Amino acid sequence: MNDKITNILLVGVGGQGILLASEILAEAFMLAGLDVKKSEIHGMSQRGGSVVSHVRFGREVSSPTVPEGEGDILFGFELLEAYRSLPLLRPGAEVVVNDYRIAPPSVLLGQAAYPDDIPARIRARFPDFLLVDGLHLAQQAGDVRAANTVLLGAVSKRLPIDVAVWQQALEKMVPKKALEVNHKAFAMGRAL
Amino acid sequence: MSRAVLSGNEAIARGAYEAGVLVASAYPGTPSTEILENIVGYPEIDASWAPNEKVALEVAIGASFGGGRAIACMKHVGVNVAADPLFTLSYTGVRGGLVLVAADDPEMHSSQNEQDSRNYAKFAKVPMLEPADSQECKEFTRLGFDLSEQFDTPVMLRSCTRISHGKSIVELGERVSGLPAPKLTKDAPKLVMLPGNARVRHPLVEQRIVDLSAYGDGAAINRKEMRSTKVGIICAGVVYQYVREALPEASVLKLGMVYPLPHNLIREFASQVEQLFVIEELDPFIEEQVKAMGIAVTGKAIVPLCGELSPGRIRAAFAKVGLAEAPAAADSITEPLPPRPPNMCPGCPHRGLFYTLNRLNAYVTGDIGCYTLGFMPPLNAMDTCVCMGASVSNASGIVRVLSPEEQRRVVGVIGDSTFLHTGVNSLMEMAYNRVPATIVILDNRITAMTGRQENPTSGYTLKGVPAPEVDLAELCRVLGIEHVRLIDPNNLAETRRVLEEEMARPAPSVVITRRPCCLIKDATRFSPGPPLCIEPDKCTGCKACLRLGCPAIEWLPSSDGKKGKARIDSLLCNGCTVCQQLCKFDAIIHQQG
Numbered sequence: 001m002n003d004k005i006t007n008i009l010l011v012g013v014g015g016q017g018i019l020l021a022s023e024i025l026a027e028a029f030m031l032a033g034l035d036v037k038k039s040e041i042h043g044m045s046q047r048g049g050s051v052v053s054h055v056r057f058g059r060e061v062s063s064p065t066v067p068e069g070e071g072d073i074l075f076g077f078e079l080l081e082a083y084r085s086l087p088l089l090r091p092g093a094e095v096v097v098n099d100y101r102i103a104p105p106s107v108l109l110g111q112a113a114y115p116d117d118i119p120a121r122i123r124a125r126f127p128d129f130l131l132v133d134g135l136h137l138a139q140q141a142g143d144v145r146a147a148n149t150v151l152l153g154a155v156s157k158r159l160p161i162d163v164a165v166w167q168q169a170l171e172k173m174v175p176k177k178a179l180e181v182n183h184k185a186f187a188m189g190r191a192l
Numbered sequence: 193m194s195r196a197v198l199s200g201n202e203a204i205a206r207g208a209y210e211a212g213v214l215v216a217s218a219y220p221g222t223p224s225t226e227i228l229e230n231i232v233g234y235p236e237i238d239a240s241w242a243p244n245e246k247v248a249l250e251v252a253i254g255a256s257f258g259g260g261r262a263i264a265c266m267k268h269v270g271v272n273v274a275a276d277p278l279f280t281l282s283y284t285g286v287r288g289g290l291v292l293v294a295a296d297d298p299e300m301h302s303s304q305n306e307q308d309s310r311n312y313a314k315f316a317k318v319p320m321l322e323p324a325d326s327q328e329c330k331e332f333t334r335l336g337f338d339l340s341e342q343f344d345t346p347v348m349l350r351s352c353t354r355i356s357h358g359k360s361i362v363e364l365g366e367r368v369s370g371l372p373a374p375k376l377t378k379d380a381p382k383l384v385m386l387p388g389n390a391r392v393r394h395p396l397v398e399q400r401i402v403d404l405s406a407y408g409d410g411a412a413i414n415r416k417e418m419r420s421t422k423v424g425i426i427c428a429g430v431v432y433q434y435v436r437e438a439l440p441e442a443s444v445l446k447l448g449m450v451y452p453l454p455h456n457l458i459r460e461f462a463s464q465v466e467q468l469f470v471i472e473e474l475d476p477f478i479e480e481q482v483k484a485m486g487i488a489v490t491g492k493a494i495v496p497l498c499g500e501l502s503p504g505r506i507r508a509a510f511a512k513v514g515l516a517e518a519p520a521a522a523d524s525i526t527e528p529l530p531p532r533p534p535n536m537c538p539g540c541p542h543r544g545l546f547y548t549l550n551r552l553n554a555y556v557t558g559d560i561g562c563y564t565l566g567f568m569p570p571l572n573a574m575d576t577c578v579c580m581g582a583s584v585s586n587a588s589g590i591v592r593v594l595s596p597e598e599q600r601r602v603v604g605v606i607g608d609s610t611f612l613h614t615g616v617n618s619l620m621e622m623a624y625n626r627v628p629a630t631i632v633i634l635d636n637r638i639t640a641m642t643g644r645q646e647n648p649t650s651g652y653t654l655k656g657v658p659a660p661e662v663d664l665a666e667l668c669r670v671l672g673i674e675h676v677r678l679i680d681p682n683n684l685a686e687t688r689r690v691l692e693e694e695m696a697r698p699a700p701s702v703v704i705t706r707r708p709c710c711l712i713k714d715a716t717r718f719s720p721g722p723p724l725c726i727e728p729d730k731c732t733g734c735k736a737c738l739r740l741g742c743p744a745i746e747w748l749p750s751s752d753g754k755k756g757k758a759r760i761d762s763l764l765c766n767g768c769t770v771c772q773q774l775c776k777f778d779a780i781i782h783q784q785g
């Protein structure tokens with residue numbers, strides 16, 4: 001491992017389970033013997049607002065936040081929020097996004113349109129782009145609530161950590177009764 | 193030794209545990225809330241919520257006077273509430289060690305201002321430690337208790353959003369043993385702050401700051417890191433991390449104690465570098481003191497005063513003076529995207545009330561909580577918001593300058609927890625002076641904004657033990673409010689009728705809207721109603737339901753030139769039925785099956 005720090009951004013809408021996903025990532029990096037820091041905002045923004053969680057790992061990490069324009073991997077839980085966050089990424093970054101839209105207030109009220117063709121627009125800027133049908137795959141795994149774990153599986157393939165470590169992190173962070181479904185969802189995401 | 197990925201708040205809780213703390217008290221406030229929520233996991237510590245920060249600090253002071261180690265935790269604005277005891281605690285000093293955690297919120301992610309708590313340390317003449325990651329959160333909390341007892345002083349620990357809610361790896365330690373057992377000890381000259389005693393204490397306080405500065409000159413927490421001597425930077429806390437990333441070649445004086453400053457160490461560092469800078473978030477707190485020492489230093493001339501710093505912002509500041517390369521212009525998205533501000537949850541019991549206040553053209557003095565979101569469109573039903581408790585006293589003040597006609601429009605809104613925090617005194621004032629305003633207490637049975645903490649009306653303590661419930665209606669009556677009404681805010685007709693009556697009444701009145709927060713996880717306290725849906729054939733597209741701004745109701749424009757229709761997302765709907773009551777065409781029904 002060189003001195004390079006890898007910057008992951010998890011973005012979506014408050015209430016989507018972004019904090020838990022970032023906790024699992026951080027746990028896995030620690031278990032793999034790496035330095036890791038993460039940062040996010042709690043409180044007001046959690047009431048359905050935009051959420052950005054920063055996770056950074058490497059030999060030694062200083063800042064807990066990812067400098068603008070230096071994101072290496074975007075882990076998007078919602079299409080519009082993923083698109084909104086593209087300026088945080090470096091050119092050539094990898095983008096994994098859940099194929100899911102949550103209408104913001106102005107769209108709910110019919111005052112604005114939800115931008116169409118977001119996947120195509122992301123791909124035009126970041127060719128290394130994976131669109132994941134998280135809800136559908138999670139349903140197949142046994143519980144629609146495991147969609148984040150499907151995404152996590154897809155992201156995990158882009159990170160230098162053994163699958164056994166990921167499983168260990170899941171076991172530590174996911175409630176026991178949901179573990180089987182989550183292992184399955186993770187494997188399905190990793191297979192994409 | 194075991195390691196864990198901990199947030200700053202978790203690490204402060206762990207530090208308190210390892211330091212042998214016996215009592216912890218706090219009022220929830222972002223970004224400090226999780227400190228107590230984690231301390232409660234250590235059964236050795238008596239951890240509890242106080243109704244406000246002043247009470248929390250006074251509980252901690254009492255425990256300290258009894259000889260036990262105690263911690264009080266709050267967000268930056270909470271220190272304003274606790275300032276009264278803090279300034280005199282500085283004179284009394286402690287018996288058991290006492291640490292006051294102040295969690296600042298630069299950038300105002302979840303706050304009404306971004307005041308810099310370091311000024312309190314200087315103002316109250318107490319030392320302040322500032323950790324730069326979770327490991328230091330734990331270590332500095334432990335050290336704080338030792339310093340508190342060694343120098344007979346309360347110690348402030350300053351965190352900020354990026355430290356409290358940032359996570360990093362921490363080595364865990366054991367809880368100390370062998371601390372003296374608490375017991376009553378009479379010591380009036382130290383603990384009874386009458387003028388005669390306080391005059392004796394004040395010079396001790398001044399000497400303590402001199403002694404602490406000398407301690408700081410040699411303390412390991414104030415650390416010189418010599419690299420290139422071309423640029424030297426004084427910094428502390430999370431800013432140290434940004435500096436290391438933005439300017440890796442620069443020499444750094446990393447301060448773990450930001451007040452008092454280690455004057456000799458600063459002089460030594462200044463003499464070893466060609467150009468000296470202070471990089472700090474918010475106020476030029478260190479910079480002004482270094483300048484007062486007669487040392488040439490650059491700070492706020494290039495570093496922003498407002499908002500958070502970041503490696504990028506520091507690089508941009510140093511690029512201006514030719515000492516760093518400007519960060520590459522970030523890729524931007526030029527087309528406007530619909531913003532995603534926070535919103536009240538689907539089924540939130542506040543929504544029907546704010547809808548009604550909007551329809552009644554009320555002038556709403558607001559307060560701090562989820563319900564501050566009543567300000568957002570389409571509800572647009574909040575006109576002021578200053579600080580905890582201010583809704584009541586602002587309403588009381590504003591009606592005094594209005595005509596009787598305009599007086600009737602004034603309604604103060606305050607949550608149950610905020611009312612108990614600092615609204616009670618305000619309501620006492622309003623009743624005492626017979627001020628004809630209407631106050632609504634939004635009683636959702638929990639402290640919702642900060643993540644559902646128990647409070648004295650909720651029936652449980654922080655430890656989950658059943659507790660007496662404050663009877664809000666009875667409390668208002670004994671304060672002298674004659675007209676107290678209790679209503680269900682999800683009943684729109686009743687809400688409108690009662691508000692109209694009380695707004696028209698030329699006397700002080702209180703309306704309590706009681707309905708549990710729909711985020712409460714305990715099914716005995718809240719359970720959602722069956723989800724609703726909209727029958728497309730009956731929906732005329734009148735948009736009446738959209739005026740609620742519920743995240744579960746979406747407008748579907750028509751593609752063929754006809755009128756659009758509304759749709760309810762049954763996965764999000766909590767079945768509050770408020771939209772159903774607004775629909776004149778009976779198009780909103782319970783789902784079949």
